[in-house]
Amino acid sequence: MNAPHFRQEILALESSLWQAVTNRDSETLANLFADDYVEITLNGSRVTRNATVTESPLADEIESWAITDEECVQIAPDVVLLSYHLTLHGQSRGLPIAPPDRWATSVWRKNRNTWQRVLFQQSRYAGQSHKLQPSDETPAIRTMEFDDLNDVIKLWEQSEGVFLSDSDTLPALQNYLRHNGFMSYVAVADDRIVGAILCGHDGRRGYLHHLAVAASHRRQGIGGQLVESCSGRLLAEGINRFNLFLLNNNFIGRTFWEDLKCEAWDQCRILSKTIESD
Ligand SMILES: CC(C)(COP(=O)(O)OP(=O)(O)OC[C@H]1O[C@@H](n2cnc3c(N)ncnc32)[C@H](O)[C@@H]1OP(=O)(O)O)[C@@H](O)C(=O)NCCC(=O)NCCS
Missing domain, CATH: 3.10.450.50 (Nuclear Transport Factor 2; Chain: A,)
Incomplete structure (x- = not known):
């Protein structure tokens, strides 16, 4: 009643x-x-x-x-x-x-x-606009949690175009999720993780990393939905722009991001340095 x-x-x-x-x-x-x-x-x-x-x-x-x-x-x-x-x-x-x-x-x-x-x-909470779909076959998008990380790492290892480093160990990724308030997402179909993306921000810009969709589930709009979920979370935090890193030889990735109206910056380079502890 x-x-x-x-x-x-x-x-x-x-x-x-x-x-x-x-x-x-x-x-x-x-x-x-x-x-x-x-x-x-x-x-x-x-x-x-x-x-x-x-x-x-x-x-x-x-x-x-x-x-x-x-x-x-x-x-x-x-x-x-x-x-x-x-x-x-x-x-x-x-x-x-x-x-x-x-x-x-x-x-x-x-x-x-x-x-x-x-x-x-x-x-x-699986997200208001991402309630579980009626068919088990249709992937559902939900927040990435600690328990997902081993499967997510396996998905990345099988995905060309994703470059893993020593920042992608289990503890480092747990730290990433915790630090960024769990704003990364996975796509799940038949109890299997078929898509993943890391999302965070520094209070000024959002950063997306390691978008990947299992080869068996590509061209179904899952990559786009994962990015849309991150965009929604970033906007909710008051962040209206994100940056991402794309390998020069990743042509499918480039087509995907261009389809989403992302612009490449030719006027700068990414520099990085490993900080050695004494
Ligand atoms: C890039 C990737 C995440 C796209 O995921 P996806 O779920 O297949 O993407 P979507 O279905 O949302 O595609 C959206 C649009 O991107 C473009 N696109 C995606 N894959 C494409 C491909 N193989 N060839 C050409 N265009 C492609 C299309 O315009 C597509 O729209 P369409 O469905 O109308 O044709 C997936 O191919 C992947 O995991 N690649 C390996 C990992 C990788 O390169 N990640 C990017 C790191 S920056």
């Missing part, structure tokens, strides 16, 4: 909860969580009420939060389920919160006229 009459009330409660997390307001949090509250985190841990109320305000520094795409369903006379797209910016345990986007599900229960949250679960 849809719960339009509960919608505003539950949304207001959920919002006040995120505001209390942002303000590190343990007292308000303690009132909003039921005694039997359980939370399932994005990395798969199960957390109890005490840990959430006492530890989260110390560990989390939320700078901003947003709730969008919410659905509210009444699942029992005094129980309402709220599911929404949650965007969080800030730090947790000293590291940037990543990825910032996730699906969130909250269950609220009314106890003696007071609503309290009894359950909260977060899941990976």
Whole structure:
């Protein structure tokens, strides 16, 4: 049953909860969580009420939060389920919160006229404009995660036109994803990674690296969709231009980028230097 009459009330409660997390307001949090509250985190841990109320305000520094795409369903006379797209910016345990986007599900229960949250679960967010396609055959584009990296490296190793260096080891790439707030993407078809691109920025310019699509899946628009996903993320961060590196002998790559209206710069060269540690 849809719960339009509960919608505003539950949304207001959920919002006040995120505001209390942002303000590190343990007292308000303690009132909003039921005694039997359980939370399932994005990395798969199960957390109890005490840990959430006492530890989260110390560990989390939320700078901003947003709730969008919410659905509210009444699942029992005094129980309402709220599911929404949650965007969080800030730090947790000293590291940037990543990825910032996730699906969130909250269950609220009314106890003696007071609503309290009894359950909260977060899941990976595949992107609004990139919801899983109806056919398994059609690749879905989603954010690249640590668990994807081994398969992504294999794809790059099989892709002519991608030049791998000592900046492409597993730890280096994990560092890249973390540092850049998980704004790189993969294309997945039949549970297999068939496309990948790294994306980051330095606060001024975006940088795209290592775009590759599996030979079996080329000329289906996947390369273009991966670049479009990165462009959308960069724009969301206020960055409206990206640079990329293209090997001189990569003619297909050149056709691809020219098709996307990218301009080559002939008036400069890329210089680089390896910094030796003492
Ligand atoms: C370059 C690459 C990523 C393109 O991926 P893709 O998914 O096949 O690209 P798209 O289907 O989105 O192609 C978009 C357009 O690019 C151009 N294009 C792509 N591949 C092309 C090819 N083999 N020949 C000619 N034009 C090509 C076409 O204009 C195409 O539009 P079309 O479908 O109307 O013909 C892919 O060929 C690849 O992985 N190559 C090896 C790795 C590489 O060179 N990466 C670039 C590093 S900078």
